[in-house]
Amino acid sequence: MIDPPRITQTAGLLTAFVHLTVPREDIRKVMGPGLGEVRAAVAAQGIAATGPWFTHHLRMAPGIFDFEICVPVAAPIDPVGRVKLGQWPVTTVARTVFHGDYEGLGAAWGEFNAWVAAKGYTPRPDMWECYLAGPESGVDPSGWRTELNRPLVD
Numbered sequence: 001m002i003d004p005p006r007i008t009q010t011a012g013l014l015t016a017f018v019h020l021t022v023p024r025e026d027i028r029k030v031m032g033p034g035l036g037e038v039r040a041a042v043a044a045q046g047i048a049a050t051g052p053w054f055t056h057h058l059r060m061a062p063g064i065f066d067f068e069i070c071v072p073v074a075a076p077i078d079p080v081g082r083v084k085l086g087q088w089p090v091t092t093v094a095r096t097v098f099h100g101d102y103e104g105l106g107a108a109w110g111e112f113n114a115w116v117a118a119k120g121y122t123p124r125p126d127m128w129e130c131y132l133a134g135p136e137s138g139v140d141p142s143g144w145r146t147e148l149n150r151p152l153v154d
Helices: 024-044 100-118
Strands: 006-007 015-023 056-059 064-072 084-089 092-099 127-133 145-151
Touching: 015 024, 056 084, 092 100, 100 145
Parallel strands: none
Antiparallel strands: 006 092, 015 064, 015 084, 056 064, 056 127, 092 145, 127 145
């Protein structure tokens, strides 16, 4: 289930991120360690996270995930290992929130992308998911919330 989509403008954002390109079936193997790597780099530098973590999908190719695991940060980090500093510009996006288990994200994206197309918007090739509440917030997936963002061509 998704909330009614809306069009909004994001604020600029500093992030710490690690870029990964993996076969689709490996996503569960790399997500936790990748997030841990980013969080450890941020914590080691004494910099605060300023919001929930998210994944920025650069392109969607069958069978391949080309994405960044991102943590918004209060100040620039010094790159360390695979963790880099990112700077996001102000962006116009279509946005909704999906409620449920991560297994339902594919269908949620399908419904959301259909809404974007039906409204006549032109999406960019990238998109991102912001994990507002997940398994760490409780075992009942009905309480999990994932914000879906689709940047739009101006």
